[in-house]
Each structure stands twice: as C-alpha cells, then as structure tokens.
Amino acid sequence: MSGILEAHNIAKSYGDFKAVKGVTFGIEDGEIFSLLGPNGAGKTTTISMLSTLFAPTSGDATIGGHSVTKESMAVRRIIGVVPQDLALYEDLTGRENLSFWGQMYGLGGAALKARVSEVLEQVGLTDKGNQRIKTYSGGMKRRVNIGVGLLHKPRLLFMDEPTVGIDPQSRRAILDTVKDLNRQGMSVLYTTHYMEEAQELSHRIGIIDHGELIALGTLQELTRSIGELETLRLHVTEDADAGRLAEALRTIPGVTRVDAADHQAVLTAPDAEEALPAVVSKANEIGIKIRSIDIEEPNLEAVFLNLTGRALRD
C-alpha cells in the first residue's frame, strides 16, 4: 500500500493557545484511519488543516502528493469532507442540495444529474430526494450531509464525528456506509470520541489529547501497549457498598487496579477469568451480593485511561 496522506508535524496556534501541537501520521490508500479523542482534543482542527480550510501555523501535509499549504486546489479535488455540523440549505430539497454541491466540485450536465441520483440511492433517500431538507429527520439530514462529501468520488474522505447526536439506527446506517465506501476503495479519515466506533471501523487508530497524538497503531498494537489488561466489571445490588467491595478486592494477587462507581466495582487484571473465583469468594466473605459480572477484553477506553489517567468521555 502507498500513502494517500502524510502529515508532518502540523500545528495550529491561536495566540498563546496551541490547539494542535505538531501532529505526524500517515494514511495508507484504502485505509480507514480514526482519530480518537475527547471533545476539545484537536480532532476538528487537525481535519480542518488537512482539508485546507485553514493553514497550519507550522508543518505541512501532502494528500495524493499535493501539499495542503501550497496546492490547496489540487488537494480539494481529491478529498471529500463531511463536517461535524450539518452544512446544508434547509430550504432546498435533498436533490437540489446535492446538485449545488456537485457543481461546487465541478460536476455538471448529465453527469451531475446521474451522480446525484446515485448518491441519493447510496444514502437511501431516493424517494425523499424532492423534499426540502427542513422536512427531514436528523438522521436523514446526516445522510445527505455525508452524500455531499461523496459526490465527486473522492480518494480520501474526511468524516468529522458524523454520528454525533443521532439515533442508534441512523448511527448504524452511517457506520455501514463508511465500511461500504471503504470496500469500494475509498480511504477514510474518521474522527470520533466514541471508542466503539473507532474499534469497529478502523484499520489504525491515532489517539489525540490536548492537541497531541499520544498513541498510534492498530487496535491490537494499542491494547498490547498497555499490557493487555482485562477488565472485570461487578454489578452489585443497590443497597450494597461498592466502595467496600473495591477495597476488599485490592488484596487479591494479580489485580492491578480497582475503582468503584454507580453500584459497580471495576478491576483490571492480566487474566480476568483466573481472578474471578477469588473475586466471588471475597465478595461472599464481606457479605456483598453480586448481581452480574462482565468480563471486557482490552479496549481503547482502557488504553486512553492508561495513557491519560482520565476516561475518554471526561
């Protein structure tokens, strides 16, 4: 595989505030790359610089061999952008919106008409295409928002948190669309603060926090980096003291960390199943009834927690 995108130490400052502090990464052709991080981590700023919306304060990136700072028009022809917020005209129909944005990408005539119909079908809105956007549900608007980014068949698609604030069904449809597009050969840079989305979609993941790329790799590489600890989540009855249980569990050999919250005690250990008998025994010993137990394999939440000391959604 060859690289469609190479970012070299790109940074953005607003006065004394450094929104992005020199980020370096690459995206291979045909790859889904996710930038995972909490709100305010610098994901949107990074995507804005890469999509040529504004220039980096320092550093540069190439997309398809074109510099984002020096050849912005060439870059724009090969990228598609799906912004975080809806960027559509509410008083135009879905078809009119797609037609307008298609013309902005240089399409015209019969080719434009055909492509608009294709995209409407792709996002499942053929029968609603002649209705004004303001009559659409939130999920339908999101789908048109994505469709705009696909009109000119870009080689690299930027998707900035496309599932924020929508219902689970629409979210599922969007994730499936991303996978479909990737199967057709499109590279995707996907930003999210939902760990599950990054895990499901990505070939590789970059974790960004406070404007810095703090980890980069495949899911396996990232989880292995924190020692492949498993998580054991114990749900206790409402009248039970989860804190007292957590305190008791700390004495079990091999347990690396124990926290208590919301009628839950959460412990991490290299092998959760092996620790389970001792955990149940300890709970019985102090008279706390366990309602259910979840064993979670190493995930990005744990990676982020391990790297920053904070939960991803903090």
Add this chain to the structure above:
Amino acid sequence: MNKLLTIGLKDLTLALRDRAALILMFAAPLVLTLGLGLVTGRFSGQSDNNGLRDIPVVLVNQDDGRIGAELVNVFTSPDVGTLVKPISDTDPAVARKRVDDDKVAAAVIIPAGYSASIIPAANNASGVPAGDKKIEIYVNPAQPVGAGVIRSIVDEFVARVQAGRVSGLIAITLLIENGLLKPADAAAYGQDFGRRQNGPAQTIITVRRTSDAGTPPPTVDILAVLAPGMALLFLMYTVTRGGATLLAERDNGTLARMLVTPTSATQIIGGKVIGIFLTAVVQVAVLIVGSGLLFNLHWGDPIGVAALVLAVAAGATGWGMVIAAFARTTAMVGSLGAAVMLMFGVLGGSFGDNFPLPDFLLALGKITPNAWGIKGFTGLASGGVLGDVLPNIIALCVMAVALFAVSVWLFRRNGFIKQ
C-alpha cells in the same frame, strides 16, 4: 463563471422561498404604493391617468397690471383647469389662514405693482424699481405634492415673464440704437411686445389624458414617483438580507464547506454578489410589472427602464456588501440594514422630496441608490429615454464599483475568510 452563477442562482432560489422575504420584497412595496396612491388621490379620478386633480389654491391678485391678471388666467385656463381648483381672495392674511387651516395646498399672493416692476415703461411711470416685487407662494406642508405643483406653475410663469422682459429690453434698445424706433414710442412698443410674448399660444402647464390621443401623458403621474420610491426603499431591505446570507453561510457551516471544495474565496464572494444582484433585479422588475398591471402605471421607455433597473440593483448591491462586510453578525446586519433602509429612504426621496432637510443632508442623499433611481424612473415616466437617464446609470455604476471595492477591503481587513 459557472460557479459564480451557481451560487447566485442558489441564493435567488432561497430568497424566493423565504416567505418573510417575499412579503417585504414584493407585497409591502405594492401595498404601500397603493396606500400612498389613495392618500394622494391617485385612484379617485374616473378617467384621469394623472393622480393629481383639483388641487385647492387661493389666489390673491393685488397687482393692477396685466401680468398679475395673466397669472390668474393661467390658473383658470382650461389647460390647468382639472389640475387645480383656484379660489380668489383679496386679503393675503385671509389667504394664509386658509393654508394654515389646511383648506388649500397653497396661497399665491401677487403683490401690488408687480407688473410695474416688470415692464420698464410702467416702471418709469410708477417709480417702482425693476424686479423689486416678488410673488409670494405660501405653501401647506401637509399637502407637499399639491403645493409642489402650485410652486412649479408659478415658477414657470415667472421664468417666462423674466425671459420676455429681458428679451423685450434688448429688442427695444437695439431698435432705438439703430434708429428704427423713436424713444417716445418705446413704451407703447414695449407693451405691444409684451402682449405678443404672453399671447394665447403660450401655455404654462398642459394636462393631457391618455385617451386624448392614446399616447402616454407628458406630465408625471404621482405613482411614477411613489412606486419607484417604495421599490427602492424595499430594495435596500433585499440587498441587506442578501448581505446577511453571507454571514449566515459562515454561521451555518456552508461557507466552510464551500471553502473545502475546489472553489476560491473570490469566486464565493463573487457568487454572493451575483445572488444579491439577481434578487434585486427580480424584485424591482416584478414591482415594475406588478405596479404597471395593478395601478395602470406607465414606467416609460422600456430600454431606459431595464438599464436603470440593472444600475439601481448594482448600486444597491454594493451597499448590501458593505453592510455585510462591516457587520459582525447576521443580527447586526438586520439592525444596521433597517437603519440604512430608513435613512436612505428619507435622504434619497423614497417618501417624497419635500422633507424639510438641511442642504447638506439633501446633498448626502446623492450617496443613496434611491435618489439616483427615483429621479431616473420619474424622468423616464415623464417621457425621458435612455439617454436622459445615462448620468443616473453612470452614477449608480460608479457607486456599485466603489462600494464593492470598499467591501472587499473590509472583508480582507476583518479576516472574514481565513485563507
């Protein structure tokens, strides 16, 4: 160019789908024109195309000479008969009281010795210095249009009398110097010359009806002033709204989205300008056609009207861009736009040209598209052609170019588009 037109047509479509905008762009000016037409009596006549008729005026003729009598004759002549409804009085104070009581549009007071002050021979006999006496026109501010017509009639009469006096003096002097006239006969000859100068063939104001010969009336229909006035007043709303859409594009994220397509910032700004311009042209064109159909209003030379519509739309678009570039938010554009719309309406004459404004404010009115546009449209409705309104068109085009340059500078200065 394709992208500019695409953006412009998109904005035009959005404007025409905005119900609130439609009301203010089309319904409001037509309704206000209708209302003002009713107030001025434009719709009260049965057959007159001219909206003005039977303007009440009181005449006080204290002059014992022929010129005072001639002016009274003008007001009672058949040519002006339907336009004014004169009554006579002898006391200037009583006449002024009638004006103050809003009974008449104006009082015309011809002072004693007025003829003697004009005609040299009579002047010598009476000892009145030439040009010392002046006709007083006491106007009613509550009836500005009617008062304006009366003033026009008197001004025209006086101008002709003065022209006749000067040409008579020159003629008699030349005749005496060349020995063709004896000095003793000069007075008699002068009176005869004056009689011929003010003969029955000389008419001051002619009121013609469309039905007379099927041709447009040469006099100005009051709606030909009111309709463009209202159209241009609300044109400022339209261009301000257009300017606001630029900031709305920024707020809604569509501007950022356009900037990541292969479209330059210049193309986007250009497209927005075209959008405002097209919307303005459509608005004024619809109002012209609409008022023509609804009110039987003749706008005049179609080529001149079309050229002036384009020029007015361009000038107004320049203001819309400057307002958008100056404002920081769409709300600010709304407030600023409303203020500019009203201010330009007053300064530019959208509410009539009889506002008691100081001279410098009247001069300031020249910066408004309203002033140039209304004068141009009124001129065309009076029978003017494209050539007559070329100065207006040029002024509006210069205004458009200058304001566009200012708006570009402001956009760059405030970093509206971060590139």
